[in-house]
Amino acid sequence: MQNPGCQPKFHVGQQVMIKDDAALGHCRTPQYVRGAAGRITSSIGHFRNPEDLAYGGSGLPASPLYWVEIKLSDIWTSYSEDATDSLLVEVFEHWLTHSPTHSDKRN
Amino acid sequence: MPHDHPHDHPVSRDHSEPRPAFAALLDQVLKVLDDKDILTTAQVTAQIEDMDGRTPTEGAKIIARCWDDPDYLDLARTDLQAAAGQVGIAMPAYPKFVLLDNTGDVHHVVVCTLCSCYPRPILGPPPVWYKSRNYRARVVVEPRDVLAEFGTTVPQDKKLQVVDSTADCRYLVLPERPAGSDGMTQEQLAGLVTRDSMIGVTRLNVPVT
Numbered sequence: 001m002q003n004p005g006c007q008p009k010f011h012v013g014q015q016v017m018i019k020d021d022a023a024l025g026h027c028r029t030p031q032y033v034r035g036a037a038g039r040i041t042s043s044i045g046h047f048r049n050p051e052d053l054a055y056g057g058s059g060l061p062a063s064p065l066y067w068v069e070i071k072l073s074d075i076w077t078s079y080s081e082d083a084t085d086s087l088l089v090e091v092f093e094h095w096l097t098h099s100p101t102h103s104d105k106r107n
Numbered sequence: 108m109p110h111d112h113p114h115d116h117p118v119s120r121d122h123s124e125p126r127p128a129f130a131a132l133l134d135q136v137l138k139v140l141d142d143k144d145i146l147t148t149a150q151v152t153a154q155i156e157d158m159d160g161r162t163p164t165e166g167a168k169i170i171a172r173c174w175d176d177p178d179y180l181d182l183a184r185t186d187l188q189a190a191a192g193q194v195g196i197a198m199p200a201y202p203k204f205v206l207l208d209n210t211g212d213v214h215h216v217v218v219c220t221l222c223s224c225y226p227r228p229i230l231g232p233p234p235v236w237y238k239s240r241n242y243r244a245r246v247v248v249e250p251r252d253v254l255a256e257f258g259t260t261v262p263q264d265k266k267l268q269v270v271d272s273t274a275d276c277r278y279l280v281l282p283e284r285p286a287g288s289d290g291m292t293q294e295q296l297a298g299l300v301t302r303d304s305m306i307g308v309t310r311l312n313v314p315v316t
Binding site: 028029030032033044045047050065069072075076079081082084085086087088089090091092 | 203220221247248249250251263264265266267268269270271272273274275276
C-alpha cells in the first residue's frame with residue numbers, strides 16, 4: 001500500500017531500538033524483541049495498523065513497516081552459538097526509536 | 108441435538124470428536140453472517156476447499172524454475188506474487204510474499220511466533236509442528252538445536268537467520284540446489300523439493316539410486 005504523505009522515518013542500515021512498551025491489546029510486535037537493539041535492513045512498504053484493524057478500525061493511515069535484523073546474542077545473553085546468527089522481524093514504525101543507548105538483554 | 112433450522116452445522120466437519128465450547132459460538136456467528144448474506148456457507152466451504160486443494164507441490168514448481176531460469180529467479184526475488192502466478196498459482200494481492208535465498212553463506216528458517224502465519228496459497232495448510240508452541244518458542248531461542256532435531260546441521264561458519272513472520276509478509280525459502288542435480292528437467296527438480304526445505308528446517312539432497 002502506498003501512502004506518499006507518510007514518509008518512512010528510518011533508513012536502511014540505521015541502528016534502531018524496538019520500544020519496550022506494553023501493548024493494551026492486539027499488536028504484531030512480539031514480547032521477546034521489545035527493548036532489543038537492531039538494524040533496519042529494508043523498508044517493506046506501508047501497511048494498515050493491525051492494532052486498529054483488530055478492533056474494527058480502518059487501520060489507516062497506513063504505516064511504514066520495516067525489516068529489523070537483531071543478533072540473537074543481543075536478545076538472549078545465554079545464546080552461545082555463532083555470533084552472527086540473527087533474527088529478522090517485521091516491525092511497524094511506531095514501535096521503533098532512534099539511536100539505542102543500551103541493549104536490554106535478558107535470559 | 109434437535110435441529111430446528113438448517114444452519115446448525117453450516118460447514119462440514121469431523122463429528123468423531125467432542126466439539127469444543129467455542130464451536131457453538133462459531134456456529135452462531137456463521138449463522139448470522141449467512142442470514143445477513145455477509146458471508147455465506149457456500150463461500151466458507153469454497154474457501155476451505157480452495158485451501159485444502161493447495162499443497163507444497165505448488166511451491167516446488169516455483170523452486171525448480173528458480174533453479175533453472177535466472178530471469179524467473181530475478182522475478183521471484185522482486186515479486187513472488189507474480190512469479191507464483193506464472194506457474195499457475197492463484198495468488199491474493201495481500202499479504203506480501205517474499206523469497207528467502209538459502210545460500211552457501213546464510214541459512215533461513217521461518218517461524219510465526221505470534222500465531223501461525225504461513226505462505227498458504229503456495230504451500231497449503233501448515234504442518235502441525237509449525238503451529239506448535241514447542242517449535243514457535245524454541246526456534247528463536249535455540250535454532251541450531253531445533254534444526255538438529257530435523258536432521259539439519261548448519262555449519263558453524265554459516266550464518267543462521269531466523270525469520271519471524273510477525274506482520275504482513277509471508278516467506279518462502281529457496282533451498283540450495285542439491286549437488287548432483289545438474290541436467291535435470293524442471294519437473295525432475297520439482298520432485299526433489301520438500302515442504303520442510305521450503306520452510307527452512309531441512310536441506311535437500313539428490314536421492315541415491
